[in-house]
Amino acid sequence: MRNLKPIKLLALSLSLMMLWGCGTSSMEKSENAKEVKSKELVVGMELAYPPFEMTDEKGNPSGISVDIAKALGEYLGRDVRIENMAYNGLIPSLLTGKVDLILSSMTITEERKESISFSNPYSRSYLSLLISKPSPVQNFEDLNARGRKLAVKKGTTGHIYAEKNLQDCEIMVFDKESACVLEVMQGKADAFIYDQMTIYKNWQQNPNTTRAVLKPFQDDPEYWGIGLRKEDEKLKSQINAFLSEFSDEGGFDALAMEYFDEQKKSFDELGIPFFFDIDESPKTKP
Structure with missing residues (x-):
């Protein structure tokens, strides 16, 4: 009889451990699910500006900005969801938290910088x-x-x-x-x-x-950037790091070849800096 109590206690302990383990597993799954959900990167763009923002034959988001968004999501380790909306609704949607960022061929302007922040420029145009x-x-x-x-x-x-x-x-x-x-x-x-x-x-x-x-008539070019909320400094730093790495690894060159091969040749002949050549100045063709 003296050995029964330890056996009972051992059985009770094992049962409690199993229950605790199951509970922990459920809690961990719940927390992991929340973490995965919180990692979703919601990108606002107007899918009406080919070849930058558009839809394919099946109605799925496609184009240069979509490719950049997907590459950014992979860099950040976050799933990407594209929210299609009217262009003039992008900034309000960002400010109200409906989207995490704007990647929609948006020009960096002083007026827009009063309400939102921008990444480093990734393109230049006139x-x-x-x-x-x-x-x-x-x-x-x-x-x-x-x-x-x-x-x-x-x-x-x-x-x-x-x-x-x-x-x-x-x-x-x-x-x-x-x-x-x-x-x-x-x-x-x-x-x-x-x-x-x-x-x-x-x-x-x-x-x-x-x-x-096509020849520029503005004194200064326009630069496109990714729009963010001003308080999202960490995300801004991550995006700038991504843009730098993406450029250094030839990401923008690959996009130019895929979407703009003919256009780039024409721009080179006209002496006009190409879309992604943000460090070049316009050349005067004789």
Whole structure:
């Protein structure tokens, strides 16, 4: 009989250990699930700006910005979820916490920096013009005259630049790039102002009705960056480290070859710095 008590105590101890172990396992799984969920990186972009932000034939997010977002997620060890929304809703969504960052071909401006922070720039571009073939307009200055009409996409830097510099031109504001291009193709607008890559693309697609002015007419280029909340300094530091490594390892060169091989050759011939060549200055072609 003296040996029964130790045996009972041992059995009780083993049972408690098993129960405690099961409880710990469940708790760990729960905590791990929360951790995985918290690691999801929600990226805001407007999937209406090919080849940077768009959808494939199955409706899935695709394009340069999507590729960069996925590479960033892999670098951070976080799953990536793309939230598609209107361009003018991106900053409000960032500030209210609906997205963790903005990666949507967004130009770094002083006005935007009043409310959000930006990563180091990953690209550089100038504004350019898609011009209707019958229009007498030859350059940006020609638009600053009564009777001239310029199409702009609402809220873009082209819109802002035109408002500041074209007092005598009728500025026609549209929500979509495609609407601006259509106005130029049909001769209802003299020109459409947007970044060089987009203007080049639309010119190549509509050579019979449009022409392009790709040479820079701004004093300073525009730089694109990843938008973040000002308090997210740690994430900003991680993103800057990623951009540096991605560039050093040829990530941007690979994107240029995949999406812009023909365009890059044309820009080189014109002496215009390419989209990802942010350290080069414009060259004057003789």
